[in-house]
Amino acid sequence: MEKVPMTSGGLKRLQEEFHHLKSIERPAVIKAISEAREHGDLSENAEYHAAKDKQGFVEGRIKELEGKISRAEVIDVQALSGTDIKFGATVTLIDDETEENLTYQIVGVDEADINKGLLSLNAPLARALIGKSVGDTCEITTPKGSKSYEILKVVYR
Numbered sequence: 001m002e003k004v005p006m007t008s009g010g011l012k013r014l015q016e017e018f019h020h021l022k023s024i025e026r027p028a029v030i031k032a033i034s035e036a037r038e039h040g041d042l043s044e045n046a047e048y049h050a051a052k053d054k055q056g057f058v059e060g061r062i063k064e065l066e067g068k069i070s071r072a073e074v075i076d077v078q079a080l081s082g083t084d085i086k087f088g089a090t091v092t093l094i095d096d097e098t099e100e101n102l103t104y105q106i107v108g109v110d111e112a113d114i115n116k117g118l119l120s121l122n123a124p125l126a127r128a129l130i131g132k133s134v135g136d137t138c139e140i141t142t143p144k145g146s147k148s149y150e151i152l153k154v155v156y157r
């Protein structure tokens with residue numbers, strides 16, 4: 001089985017979602033199905049079908065989270081150091097075209113949230129940054145054309 005790299009914060013969020021689904025969402029769906037059954041004919045009972053659909057989603061997500069949590073490879077970012085960019089690095093870049101400073105932390109796929117500055121390890125920019133260090137430039141191709149960034153700072157926190 002392939003390991004799923006993530007930070008300790010990412011694992012904690014997955015575990016919290018897993019616990020919420022098992023202890024709150026699952027019992028609520030079971031209760032909704034039970035109540036909908038009491039309304040009679042199931043073939044024309046929209047509440048029953050909606051509850052069953054939600055049950056399928058909840059159970060599927062629980063299984064998905066179980067798999068990811070069991071395959072989690074937690075990387076302690078605070079124990080890392082150096083000037084080369086690798087998983088967990090917080091990187092400050094400057095867009096060569098717009099002169100805009102950008103800061104991203106390279107994290108696991110399930111942790112990514114570009115609005116919070118969390119860049120997926122599988123994102124084209126992250127893949128271009130891995131292995132580079134301060135002063136290097138990286139280029140990526142986007143749908144709008146080529147973009148170039150200079151690496152200003154690399155920290156592990």
